[in-house]
Amino acid sequence: MNIRRHFLLAALSALALAATCARAQDNVLRVGTDATFPPMEFVENGKRTGFDIELTEALAKAMGKKVEWIDIDFKGLIPGLISKRFDMAVSAIYITDERKKVVDFTDSYYAGGLVAMVKDNNATIRKLADLDGKKVTVQVGTKSVGYLQQNFPKVQRVEVEKNQEMFNLVDIGRADAAVTGKPAAFQYVRTRPGLKVLDEQLTTEEYGMALRKDTPELTKAVNAALAKLKADGTYAAIVKKWFSGSK
Helix, strand or coil: CHHHHHHHHHHHHHHHHHHHHHHHHHCEEEEEECCEECCCEEEECCEEECHHHHHHHHHHHHCCCEEEEEECCHHHHHHHHHCCCCCEECCCCECCHHHHCCCEECCCCEEECEEEEEECCCCCCCCHHHHCCCEEEEECCCHHHHHHHHHCCCCEEEEECCHHHHHHHHHCCCCCEEEEEHHHHHHHHHHCCCEEECCCCCCCEEECCEECCCCHHHHHHHHHHHHHHHHHCHHHHHHHHHHCCCC
16 A cells, blocks of 8 residues: 555656756747848857747747747758757848748748849859859758749859858859848848848748648747837847948
8 A cells, every 4th residue: 555655646746857857848948940141140258149030039028938049050950940949040041932831930030032142343244144054053952942943043153051152152252242131131241341232132021930830729829929019119129229421
């Protein structure tokens, strides 16, 4: 009898501990990101920062949660989300029909798009049509790759792992142009003289936060928090901080 009683007490204690851990986990939002894409997400002085980082932290606070960041290469974000390595992916991810087949997205939180960046003394690339036949660098796993394949088949693509590598290749003349997201391109040319963004934009795209299809309530909660931040002025303040002065 005593053995049974001890066993029951031990089982109840284990259940209580599990429930406590579950409640603690409920207060944590695990978010995957590739923090190499300023001004959206990057590391400065050893700390993640940027528009996406600040907005996600504000969203989590509005939801009564804390963010646990998981760093991962951009190409691994969707697979990592699907395999439940984290709850949400936030990393300047375009909302596309292809991605929507495997993950859900929040409402759009910012409008960007693809642009081309070249050296400011480049006389051979003045408009988008001039990209054909040139060496154009893109980041693996981004929409830039497929877009060039479909719309600029004569381009010699130079695919790299990190956004910074693209800019460096243009900077040193090993690529004629880089195709990347508008915020990152304008951020880079502001900080590195000698480069420019072509006036003509390749695409206009909407950024969204990606979540698994089996967590519709979380998607709903994030959307509600985003609406709250837009209503109380928090969202506008974050946008002004990170994009004031950009085109």
